[in-house]
Amino acid sequence: MSKHILFTGGGSAGHVTVNAALIPFFKRQGWNVSYIGSQDGIENEIITEQFPEIPYYGISSGKLRRYFSWKNFSDPFKVMKGLLEALTIIRKTKPDVIFSKGGFVSVPVVMAAKMSGIPTAIHESDFTPGLANKLAVPFATKIFTTFPETLNSMPADKAICAGAIIREELFTGDKAEGKRLTGFYENKPVLMIMGGSLGSRKINEAVRKNLQELLLDYQIIHLCGKGNLDPALQQKGYRQYEYVSTELSHFLAMTDYVISRAGSNSIFEFLALKIPMLLIPLSREASRGDQIINADSFVKQGIALKLEEEELTPETFKHKMDELEQNSASMISAMEKNESSYTIEDIFHELSKLSK
Structure with missing residues (x-):
């Protein structure tokens, strides 16, 4: 039985x-x-x-x-x-x-x-x-x-x-399928932005205020949360989604950098896939502070950068993105040595x- x-x-x-x-x-x-x-x-x-x-x-x-x-x-x-x-x-x-x-x-x-x-x-x-x-x-x-x-x-x-318990399907993503779904064929790195299951107004605003400048260097997949799409911004190299499920593994397979909240499940998935990450944890005002502690742990190990939500502005966002690109090789090296x-x-x- x-x-x-x-x-x-x-x-x-x-x-x-x-x-x-x-x-x-x-x-x-x-x-x-x-x-x-x-x-x-x-x-x-x-x-x-x-x-x-x-x-x-x-x-x-x-x-x-x-x-x-x-x-x-x-x-x-x-x-x-x-x-x-x-x-x-x-x-x-x-x-x-x-x-x-x-x-x-x-x-x-x-x-x-x-x-x-x-x-x-x-x-x-x-x-x-x-x-x-x-x-x-x-x-x-x-x-x-x-x-x-x-x-x-x-x-x-x-x-x-x-x-960490990682979804098996995340390791089966197809980069070519990700390109087909997004239409991303330029020779530019892919940046994925995730604000959590409900999205993040502050992260969405920082991305959109820097969008034209970011698009000079990146193709962007923006998971912005339910009800947060802005059709007026849809353009070549920028794809917005409220939420994705079956497509996620393909998107991650083509992702070079990720900006995310610091929920444990997500950041360990990025670690397993060896994707350099900029973490913007939920503030203590909006949570019990667990995401800040999670992010600090990853920063200490050299596998992530952190930007406090209270410090998030279009200027600090762009500065941290530059720092993420500069430190990506050392992050990947630290991830490869991680024994999680x-x-x-x-x-x-x-x-x-x-x-x-």
Whole structure:
């Protein structure tokens, strides 16, 4: 009889990427796969588009805030509703093991798994654990981290450093197909700009204010986020997309430089593909500061440059782009010496042991 794994995680693309990397491997091993996410979160869109054959269960999801909001008084009831819904789904589907990538929706699922006696693993991509994973730790059977330093804040008897989990399809990109899709045939380097799953207004503005100057030196793929396209700017050598999925591997295959936020999943993918990167992490005002810590770690290793969002202007942006080009060879050399592991098969074996 086939084993069954249930994945959960959502709220942002970063909380879905690792699950999307693992799902095909488990399917190839003959496992049944299902997913619990929020009813209207980005995870619903990504999972149902990439894996339409997988049962997707939407549950109620509150938001865990560190600041005052009147919704803090109503959201606990949403979490309780989500817990009851997760309990019903788990008892109906009877998974052998649950894998949680984090995000608000995962907390009631991990709690329900503990109440149902189902072994559960959680994964923390960032240098410092997020609030959802902090709440989930007591209910988890196993904890995987990307950064070795994260183990210091986790229970020693549960946690192991698994390294980065990279989507296999990213290594199969075709440069020629990328050129066909974009129409980029000039003998200029390709610059990819990514502002996260929702895009970044500040990064978009900096790019567009420098666009004509940048186009003198680069062909540009700009992933600007939903609703952020500017049709008036579409021109030769500049392609805008709200979001890409199947095309991403081909785009990355032709990319010489990348400008990105500093979410752990993305920056480890650029590291694996050895693409020099300029990181513009989310500010502490807009986040818990995890992206700043991630970026600092990469800068320290000589594999990235960082530009603080508060310092982002058209002038500082252009200056950092010049610095990125000048330092690209040394960055690639440092990346080639990096010993980060990409361990989908190892994760599979660990989860297989939990499911026994």
